[in-house]
Amino acid sequence: MQHQRNAHDKTVAAVGDNPTPIWGMSVRERLRRIAAARNLAAAPSTEEAAILANSAFVFDPVWMAHIEDQPGTVLTRDGVPVLAHPANDEQRRLVLAAMRADEALGHGRGITILRAEDERGIFNEALRKRERPFAERLTPATVRAIERASYVGAYKGVTDLLTKYLWPEWAFALTRIAARLGITPNQVTALGSLLCIVATVCFWYGWFWTGLATGLVFMVLDTVDGKLARCTITSSALGNAWDHGVDLVHPPIWWWAWARGCAVYGVPLDDRTFWLVIGTMLVGYVAQRLIEGAFILRFGMHIHVWRRFDSRFRLVTARRNPNMVILFAAMLIGRPDYGIVAVAVWTAFSLVVHLVRLVQAMLVRGGGRPVESWLA
Template sequence: MSQLLSTNLGPVRLIGDNATPIWGMSNAERNRRMAQSAAKNGSQLAPGHELLFNLAYAFDPLLLNLVLDTPGTLFTWGDAPIVGQVAQGADPLSAPHVVDLSDGRQLYNRQLRKLEQPMVRELTPASRREIERRSYFGAYKGVTDLLTKYLWPELALVLTRIAAQLRMTPNMVSVIGVTLCVVATFLFAKGLYWTGFLSGFIFMVLDTVDGKLARCTITSSKWGNVIDHGVDLVHPPFWWYFWGTGLVYWGLALSDETFAFIMTAVIAGYVLQRVIEGLFLRSFKMHIHVWRRFDSQFRLITARRNPNMVILFVALLAGRPDIGLVALAWWTIISLIVHAVRLAQAYAMRASGRPVVSWMDEAEAALEGQRA
């Protein structure tokens, strides 16, 4: 049994049927959204080809991206076709490039910066919650900060499930988060650090939830991405500035000279780190944090918002929010130096004729070599 859909991407064939919902929608609707999202991002099927989905299975969206990049590719689980871009009307298993994922192979997800075995699982009432869990964690970046990676994933999973069941859109979650971000800024300015921390913590968790909700329900939007990434990019310097002005309420106000040094360090350091990351991406077509294992590990603690909040939290526990801000400034300077050195080393490596390649690409190539 199969049905043919007409989408902006091209013809889409759904094999079988499945009444088990996933993230509050049918598997057919999930696959349709994935196809429509790919079309919005500029993907098209090759002439004479159709996109094939097997409704009996749920799979990582990475597989769809890969089959759209390479016409004639079909991913299977044993003899069962899962997703592929195949010739219209032909036997899917006769596709020129059939990849059986049941051998446990790992693939590199460039968007999420991680090497992993993509999720493929038969979707049944018994497996639904585990599939949702795996698809949620599959949407996590492999290279990120320590709080996002280790502290709140389980909490964010619960909130993502609740939001999906309530039919909330990612933009709704973002609006709540942005409001709390502004509230935290105001509270920091008044020296109400603990209350500000609570507001900021909820915002930081929701900053994870809106992205995961968008990926899991396939409801990403252009403006949603602008809001999410725009707020992430802009708000940290305001937090550090108003944290500094709020010290007066604790009787710990910094001298004008010290405050000016700290603000110069945290703002200039933050901007320059972003510039370095942009230069690296433009020059080497990959994020600086996936070059070597060291870079991926350093991303856990580099001077971004979440690691910086850990510094301020520890200082606040000690009753010295002023020392926390000074420590944050010096950590920003150290992180900036590390990034600048790594950028210079990459340019030197390329100048010497050696390729600048991600350690994840090398690991994936090694695994393919072992299979060959």
């Protein structure tokens, strides 16, 4: 008799065990966190679970979301089942036998097999990239490679040039250390928030090099907290709101403090220039955010993933990190006032680009053509 399940029977069970830890936690604990993030409960036994996970392997959490609503689907690596959502008891017996024997799963019986080795990827809208989620056999020898794959999988594909090219390795090393020491993402965010305030004070008093150094550490930690949360499956509503809240609020405060600090440094902006710079940056910053939000509401995706140009422009658009590059360059010639004026000009230019792209997308939709991401 087939064991019947309904849409509310969302349970997960691990098959076998594995003593090798990953990101400072056991395979079973990692599975528990992945399941909890998807509102999936632990099943009393493998015979009663809706989803089965082979403890000999670890997989990107995106795979759980991918097969959760696809009964009869099995993810394999080298033919061996890694993650399975059996549609009936016969499929369950076949999957369990293959997992326990560490053997390849045969085709047929209505099973849809997803091979982790396949080249086709999955578009992850949240991280703005097309990716090939990992699913790998976990042994002591493969831990570091898997942790790197997990870390890379948590990285946004479309982001600024510093986050993408300068400090991925720094952040990876810090993320591994934090995971092993049991440091939580919120603790990293708290330290980063403190450094953000310190950098603001430094800019205000014209201590620009100290502020830039402090801001650099903060910006790296701003990457680490999110990667740590994703890699250790410890994201929380509080942490997400805190991190994004700090990211949203502090940039214009930094620019204001920098403009104020120019006077202390000895290269003050005249009143007209000061307020023109501040007004341009504030209006430009808020307007760009509103345009990005409007694009998401209207087209269901980030403006930065519409076409290849948008993804490339995201590398340098007037966000905090590219603006900090401009300010750093200005300090190399000892003219922080030139830097803040350049940031205002670049902010205005970036605003125009965003506005033009929004209008162009609306015209494309109005002409009956779909507005789709080039990454999809």
